[in-house]
Amino acid sequence: SEFASLDAAIEAGEAAEEAQLSQPVLAVVGRPNVGKSTLVNRILGRREAVVQDVPGVTRDRIAYDAFWGGRRFTLVDTGGWEPGASGLQASITAQAEMAMSTADAVLLVVDASVGATTTDEAVARVLRRSKTPVLLAANKVDDERLLADTASLWSLGLGEPYPVSALHGRNSGDLLDAIIKALPDAPRDGDRAVAGPRRVALVGKPNVGKSSLLNKLTGEQRSVVDSVAGTTVDPVDSLVELDGQTWRFVDTAGLRKRVNSANGAEYYASLRTKTAIDAAEVAIVLLDSSEPLSEQDLRVLTMVVEAGRACVLAFNKWDLVDEDRRHQMVRELERGLVRVPWADKVNISALTGRSVRKLAPALRTALASWDQRVPTGLLNAWLSDLIAATPPPVRGGKQPKVLFATQAGIRPPTLVLFTTGFLEAGYRRFIERKFRERFGFEGSPVRINVRVRE
Ligand code: GDP
Ligand code: GDP
Numbered sequence: 001s002e003f004a005s006l007d008a009a010i011e012a013g014e015a016a017e018e019a020q021l022s023q024p025v026l027a028v029v030g031r032p033n034v035g036k037s038t039l040v041n042r043i044l045g046r047r048e049a050v051v052q053d054v055p056g057v058t059r060d061r062i063a064y065d066a067f068w069g070g071r072r073f074t075l076v077d078t079g080g081w082e083p084g085a086s087g088l089q090a091s092i093t094a095q096a097e098m099a100m101s102t103a104d105a106v107l108l109v110v111d112a113s114v115g116a117t118t119t120d121e122a123v124a125r126v127l128r129r130s131k132t133p134v135l136l137a138a139n140k141v142d143d144e145r146l147l148a149d150t151a152s153l154w155s156l157g158l159g160e161p162y163p164v165s166a167l168h169g170r171n172s173g174d175l176l177d178a179i180i181k182a183l184p185d186a187p188r189d190g191d192r193a194v195a196g197p198r199r200v201a202l203v204g205k206p207n208v209g210k211s212s213l214l215n216k217l218t219g220e221q222r223s224v225v226d227s228v229a230g231t232t233v234d235p236v237d238s239l240v241e242l243d244g245q246t247w248r249f250v251d252t253a254g255l256r257k258r259v260n261s262a263n264g265a266e267y268y269a270s271l272r273t274k275t276a277i278d279a280a281e282v283a284i285v286l287l288d289s290s291e292p293l294s295e296q297d298l299r300v301l302t303m304v305v306e307a308g309r310a311c312v313l314a315f316n317k318w319d320l321v322d323e324d325r326r327h328q329m330v331r332e333l334e335r336g337l338v339r340v341p342w343a344d345k346v347n348i349s350a351l352t353g354r355s356v357r358k359l360a361p362a363l364r365t366a367l368a369s370w371d372q373r374v375p376t377g378l379l380n381a382w383l384s385d386l387i388a389a390t391p392p393p394v395r396g397g398k399q400p401k402v403l404f405a406t407q408a409g410i411r412p413p414t415l416v417l418f419t420t421g422f423l424e425a426g427y428r429r430f431i432e433r434k435f436r437e438r439f440g441f442e443g444s445p446v447r448i449n450v451r452v453r454e
Helices: 002-019 036-044 088-102 118-128 144-156 172-182 210-219 222-227 265-279 295-307 323-336 356-370 376-389 425-439
Strands: 025-029 063-068 071-077 105-111 134-139 161-163 198-203 238-242 245-249 282-288 310-316 344-347 402-409 414-419 447-452
Touching: 025 036, 025 088, 036 063, 036 071, 036 134, 036 172, 063 172, 063 376, 063 402, 071 172, 071 402, 088 105, 088 118, 105 118, 105 144, 105 172, 118 144, 134 144, 134 172, 144 161, 161 172, 198 210, 198 265, 198 295, 198 356, 210 238, 210 245, 210 356, 238 356, 245 356, 265 295, 282 295, 282 356, 295 310, 310 356, 344 356, 376 402, 376 425, 425 447
Parallel strands: 025 071, 025 105, 105 134, 134 161, 198 245, 198 282, 282 310, 310 344, 414 447
Antiparallel strands: 063 071, 238 245, 402 414
8 A cells, every 4th residue: 555655665765875874883892901992082082071971871882973084983882792701702702793794894902012812813813804894903002112012913914003092192093094094985964965045845746736835935025036146046946935044945947837738747747746856855745635645645755755855744725624624634644644753744725825934944843853963872872771671572582682873874864773683664663763752853754774783
């Protein structure tokens, strides 16, 4: 049915996003006391200290946001992966294996003042098998005299050891440069951002009132378009002043020129819808309040969700809605819009102009959510509490574990959960619902991708 297709679209969108995952992950491994935590703090600076001050929020933090050379990555301290009762060496090599399969690069920290121990050698053996790039940090090289100790670490077979002093910060810049080089390139957050007014697509099935609304919005303000001195206005777009803000309604030329050829009209309408959604950051999906929600409506909504755009639902022709119809709608929408409970609803009339101003605050909320990022520390503190209270369902006798999560991207907000097993769609939806309860994201789709370690 149409609901199933919306579900499929959400999953397809998630899969597509996974391919262009935007925040690479570095995992830090090594024996206790070699200075991993000190090095992690050195790399982070004091940025996450704010989170640390919140009592009870920090205990299980193992993943952090890190920046270097204009690049953003997630830093994972594998010390948080509860070593089993299997002995030091076994648990550290297990951590290294997990690091290899979840991270984009691994940083092995050894204590240069001690030299390579048998445990270090065992871990190095595991890491050498990995296709994941591995960097070797020779820590506690506090001064020149200790540089000789570093050279002996070539024996680990992991290439050049980077001498650092996590405690004093010595050479940590060189190490970070090497880390950034080892991590895969990621598109920057701003990639989809274009300067100027925020871009809006006005979409909906034929006769829902798109041109009427556009005329209402631009009608009295045609001059706005002309009076923006020196701006190049793409002739297919319209600049609209709404609630004190200028918006760029994309691809509106097609709305003015009505395509009425009997066959082909539908095709062109859906093509226009797709083009407009792709060009926009947020879509106003216009629905006809006087009629039941149709398959065509859901098709448009699906296109918006699939494209990962923010969204506002505008119930047009509200002037035709009476008491009976209103009661009817409540049930209809509860069923029809189960997959987009996060979308803001505004009741308007393009004919009378009723409430069209309310579109602006809804658009602003949706875009703010679309741009929003939850810091990795905060996200993991929240997630570990949630999962402790409601663990993922057991599958095939195994309980999948969520190792950590990061918000890998915005526009749309995209979470990546690193797990030891498959998470069912139902459980992912549960996480999404709780995530929204805690962090908001009203008006924006949120994608939840799962990376299962092999
Ligand atoms: P972890 O168990 O690997 O996370 O190690 P920690 O970061 O807790 O560090 C263990 C000990 O080594 C602490 O007493 C640190 O102060 C010390 N340490 C860490 N980095 C350095 C360093 O670069 N030089 C020296 N001299 N000591 C360090
Ligand atoms: P479009 O195909 O989506 O561009 O829809 P139009 O703007 O051409 O509107 C289709 C029909 O619905 C026209 O007859 C409009 O006058 C009518 N219409 C549009 N908005 C409203 C509204 O808010 N209330 C009422 N009663 N009619 C409307």
